[in-house]
Amino acid sequence: SQMFNRDKLLQETAAWVVYNKDREAYQTISDRLPIRDKKFLDSAIENNQLLEGLDDGFFLGIEMVMLIKKLPVFNGISGRILSDLADKINPITLNHRDKLVIPADESPILIQAFGEITLRNQTEVVQQLKQGDVFGDLFQEGAIPTITEAEANGRSVIFKISLVDFYFVLATHHDLAQGLIENITEKKKLVN
Numbered sequence: 001s002q003m004f005n006r007d008k009l010l011q012e013t014a015a016w017v018v019y020n021k022d023r024e025a026y027q028t029i030s031d032r033l034p035i036r037d038k039k040f041l042d043s044a045i046e047n048n049q050l051l052e053g054l055d056d057g058f059f060l061g062i063e064m065v066m067l068i069k070k071l072p073v074f075n076g077i078s079g080r081i082l083s084d085l086a087d088k089i090n091p092i093t094l095n096h097r098d099k100l101v102i103p104a105d106e107s108p109i110l111i112q113a114f115g116e117i118t119l120r121n122q123t124e125v126v127q128q129l130k131q132g133d134v135f136g137d138l139f140q141e142g143a144i145p146t147i148t149e150a151e152a153n154g155r156s157v158i159f160k161i162s163l164v165d166f167y168f169v170l171a172t173h174h175d176l177a178q179g180l181i182e183n184i185t186e187k188k189k190l191v192n
Contacts, residue, residue, distance in 0.1 A: 071111070072183060073184060126146075
């Protein structure tokens with residue numbers, strides 16, 4: 001079973017499938033896992049039972065990959081590569097008017113997974129991000145505006161990736177770099 005795989009995404013996905021098909025089989029298999037893996041999988045499955053989709057407050061790795069794969073900027077990029085990017089995601093859930101402070105020395109990649117947020121530099125509105133929008137280096141035309149906070153305009157989920165982590169994955173996967181360049185260039189052609 002893939003529940004014994006070292007790849008957390010495969011392990012988590014396999015556990016979720018087994019659990020939802022046959023809970024007794026899941027229990028039997030998970031009892032054979034190292035304690036750390038069993039706790040991780042039990043927690044992932046338990047937390048993912050609350051609601052459907054990204055609005056349940058917990059994100060299986062496969063959910064993050066599938067959401068990213070649907071975005072035009074990641075069109076045609078393999079799920080295998082996107083799973084490496086998903087490993088670097090810090091999912092942040094904000095309720096209405098909650099704020100995420102962005103330190104001055106950070107310039108993260110933000111993917112608006114659910115809901116809508118307002119990006120600000122101090123009190124000045126920089127940009128509104130709607131579901132499916134991506135903000136950050138490579139994704140903006142011209143200079144990247146400085147942002148100091150993101151405020152939720154309702155329940156929202158942001159996938160935050162540090163710029164260092166993003167460039168590490170980009171440097172590791174030539175196909176990701178090539179796909180992003182093609183997709184971003186195509187988007188600019190359509191806008192102009």
